[in-house]
Every structure is written in structure tokens, then in C-alpha cells.
Amino acid sequence: MAKANGKIQPFNIVIVGQTNRLQYEALLFAASFRATNPDFKGRFFVAEPQPGPLWQDDPRITNAHVLELLDEFGAEILPFENRHFGQKYPHGNKIEALSALPEGDPFVFFDTDTLILDDLAQVPFDFDRPSASNRVEGTWPKPELYGPGYTGIWKSLYDRFGLDFESSLDLSQPDEYWRRYLYFNAGFFYYKCPKLFGDRFAEYAVEIRTNPPQELACQSLNPWLDQVVLPLVIHSFRGGRDALPEGYLDGSHSCHYRLLPMLYARESDKAVDVLEEIAEPNRVKKVLKQYEPIKRFVYQNKGEKARALFDRDNLPRREQQIRQTLKKNGLWLR
Known part of the structure; x- marks a missing residue:
């Protein structure tokens, strides 16, 4: 675990669980987590969206046997309300679930289609410097022939929120190559406080969805919105691509299999x-x-x-x- 003032700092784990496929993936995650982390000091939450106007159907976990096993494996079901997303953009659950977590406690979010392979207490998290998964392909943006390139598109987003664009760049990569620009897979991310991170994640996501910069006119935001916003949030909290040493998550200690x-x-x-x-x-x-x-x-x-x-x-x-x-x-x- 990360250390604060020389002491080990506990943290919480959260995934999203709901009906259909995700309830079974949540069970696999929970079983793998309990098998490899029997002495985990934090709390393990399965965040569950609740019925409401943004859902056509009840999104909660429907299988009583799944719920029994989740409880056996130490999971706490954590209900949360959808205020911005829901059925039309279920990826938004990972944004809105953060509002239900204990404020001020460090957290690590994992996509539900993940297996935990080893003791997460060994992962050297620095919860003051957030990061996310670097196991990503260049899925967004897709610059048009006569439209703005990577620089124009990404800079417009940083400018929208008053962020320093230049300091986000990996200058070892060529100009207009996607890896030059801060971009993550949202399969995991972490920070010292879920409320701070979640509030900003939601603020940026809603703004980009409802009022995108002109440079995004030809770019699809579904299903990419969470991955478009995530690097902006991480950069705003002074995190980055190198905040977590390689090889632990998406490696020896976790597997985001999809x-x-x-x-x-x-x-x-x-x-x-x-x-x-x-x-x-x-x-x-x-x-x-x-x-x-x-x-x-x-x-x-x-x-x-x-x-x-x-x-x-x-x-x-x-x-x-x-x-x-x-x-x-x-x-x-x-």
C-alpha cells in the first residue's frame, strides 16, 4: 500500500455491478480479489446503480445467488443514483459511483471485467498523484483529413478547463502521433479522495457532452467520453502517465481481460x-x-x-x- 508519513495507508476498492453480464463479472472479480487479498485492510465495494428516470429497466443485480456469493467474498453493495448518465451511457457509472464512496478515503476503481492476481498492498500507489491504465490503443480521436489534428483537438479540451496543455505532452513521441498526448484506458484509476475526483470527472464529462469545443465536431463521444475526460481530470490533479511504476496493474497484480x-x-x-x-x-x-x-x-x-x-x-x-x-x-x- 501507499505510505503516508511512513505508515501504510489503507485504501478502498470499487467496481460497478449490475444486472446481466456485469453481475457475473463482479462475481469473478470478487472471487479473485478474495483469493489473492485475504488480509486486505480497506473496504471492497460493488457499486450498484439504482432504478430511476435515467434507466428504462431496473439496473440492480437480479441474481440472489450472485449477491450471496458477493457477500461471502467480502463485498459491500454500494447503491448510487444516476444524475447525469444511465441507460444511454452506462460507462458513466464509473463516474457517478464515486459520489457514493467514503469521502476522503483513497480509492482504486477497477473495471468489473478484471481479475486480481496478487496482493494489492504490494502496489506502490501514490494517492496524491492519480493515474490510470496505460494499456490503451489510439481509439480517440480520429482526426479528419481537413479538420484539426490531435494537437488541435486535445488542446481545445485543455483550454476549456484552464489546464496547461504543453505539460501533458510526451515530447519523446512525434508530433501528431497519438501517444504524444495523455490518453488512458479507464480500466483502473485512483486518487486520494473519491469526492474530489468524482465531482471533477462528472463536471468535465457533462460539459464536454453538452457543449463540446468546435474542434470535436466530427468526433464521436460514445463510447469514448470517459476516456476523453479521464486524462484531463488526472492532469488537473497533477497526476500523469508515469505516476505508477509499470508492471503491477495490467501486469503481475491485475488483468483487465475485457x-x-x-x-x-x-x-x-x-x-x-x-x-x-x-x-x-x-x-x-x-x-x-x-x-x-x-x-x-x-x-x-x-x-x-x-x-x-x-x-x-x-x-x-x-x-x-x-x-x-x-x-x-x-x-x-x-
């Missing part, structure tokens, strides 16, 4: 071993088998077939190529 076919295709042997170990107990198996991708990939050996298609030491450069190979072999479920 979809089970992708987990088996490209992730480490350790990630597969953890998944299959936590899915083995009968009380867990009975519940997980209700979700088709887990049933087929974990319990009916489609995962083994997907894994045999790829050399993890020589994977295709782009994720899309992996997906296409899986689809050609009838091994794509989501």
Missing part, C-alpha cells in the same frame, strides 16, 4: 490459472454456469481451444486482429 475470449487468447498463464481456480468450487460453478460465455469457455473448454490459436510471445499488434481470428474459429462470445 471479454473471456480475449482473456484466453492473450493473457498470462497466471490469469488463466487464477480464473479457473476461483471458478472451480461447486457453489461458485453453479452460479457462473448460468452465464453462457463462462459456461462455454471455462467449463466446456472453448477457452483451451482459443488459447491454442495464439502465441502469447508473438501476438498480433492490434486487438482487432485477435478478435477476427477468434470469430473465424467460432470462438467469439460476448
Whole structure:
């Protein structure tokens, strides 16, 4: 854990759980977390959006057996209200869930489609300097031929919120190459206070959604809004791409697999071993088998077939190529 005044600083963990796919992913996360962090000193929350005008259907976890196992694995269900997003932009849950967390307590948010592989107390978080996942492709923006380039698009966002654009750049990367600009995957992020971070995250996201700079006229914000806003929030709190040493998260201590076919295709042997170990107990198996991708990939050996298609030491450069190979072999479920 991070150290404050020489003492170990506890922190909280939060994921989002709701009906359908995410309730089963939340169960996998919780089982992996409890198996690898039995002595965790903080609190573990499964944030749950509540019914309201921004949801057509009830988004809460519907499976009583999932709820029982989450409780067994030490999860606290944390209800929260959607004031800005909801059914039309469920990615906004990761923004709005922060408002329900204990104010002033450091937190780490993980996407629900993540496995925890080792003791998170070993991760050298500096909660005064936020960061997020660098495991990202250049998914946004997509500059138009006659429109503004990366610099024009990103600078317009920094200017909107009075942030210093130049200090966010990685000057070792070429001009107009996407890696020059601060950009994260929102699969994890952290800070010293969820209220401070969440309030600013929501403020920036709502502003960009409702009143985007002219430079964004040809850019899609769905589903990218959270990843567009996240670097601005992190930079505003003096965090950055190098605030967390590489190799811990999205590495030895966590695996953001996104979809089970992708987990088996490209992730480490350790990630597969953890998944299959936590899915083995009968009380867990009975519940997980209700979700088709887990049933087929974990319990009916489609995962083994997907894994045999790829050399993890020589994977295709782009994720899309992996997906296409899986689809050609009838091994794509989501």
C-alpha cells in the first residue's frame, strides 16, 4: 500500500455491478480479489446503480445467488443514483459511483471485467498523484483529413478547463502521433479522495457532452467520453502517465481481460490459472454456469481451444486482429 508519513495507508476498492453480464463479472472479480487479498485492510465495494428516470429497466443485480456469493467474498453493495448518465451511457457509472464512496478515503476503481492476481498492498500507489491504465490503443480521436489534428483537438479540451496543455505532452513521441498526448484506458484509476475526483470527472464529462469545443465536431463521444475526460481530470490533479511504476496493474497484480475470449487468447498463464481456480468450487460453478460465455469457455473448454490459436510471445499488434481470428474459429462470445 501507499505510505503516508511512513505508515501504510489503507485504501478502498470499487467496481460497478449490475444486472446481466456485469453481475457475473463482479462475481469473478470478487472471487479473485478474495483469493489473492485475504488480509486486505480497506473496504471492497460493488457499486450498484439504482432504478430511476435515467434507466428504462431496473439496473440492480437480479441474481440472489450472485449477491450471496458477493457477500461471502467480502463485498459491500454500494447503491448510487444516476444524475447525469444511465441507460444511454452506462460507462458513466464509473463516474457517478464515486459520489457514493467514503469521502476522503483513497480509492482504486477497477473495471468489473478484471481479475486480481496478487496482493494489492504490494502496489506502490501514490494517492496524491492519480493515474490510470496505460494499456490503451489510439481509439480517440480520429482526426479528419481537413479538420484539426490531435494537437488541435486535445488542446481545445485543455483550454476549456484552464489546464496547461504543453505539460501533458510526451515530447519523446512525434508530433501528431497519438501517444504524444495523455490518453488512458479507464480500466483502473485512483486518487486520494473519491469526492474530489468524482465531482471533477462528472463536471468535465457533462460539459464536454453538452457543449463540446468546435474542434470535436466530427468526433464521436460514445463510447469514448470517459476516456476523453479521464486524462484531463488526472492532469488537473497533477497526476500523469508515469505516476505508477509499470508492471503491477495490467501486469503481475491485475488483468483487465475485457471479454473471456480475449482473456484466453492473450493473457498470462497466471490469469488463466487464477480464473479457473476461483471458478472451480461447486457453489461458485453453479452460479457462473448460468452465464453462457463462462459456461462455454471455462467449463466446456472453448477457452483451451482459443488459447491454442495464439502465441502469447508473438501476438498480433492490434486487438482487432485477435478478435477476427477468434470469430473465424467460432470462438467469439460476448
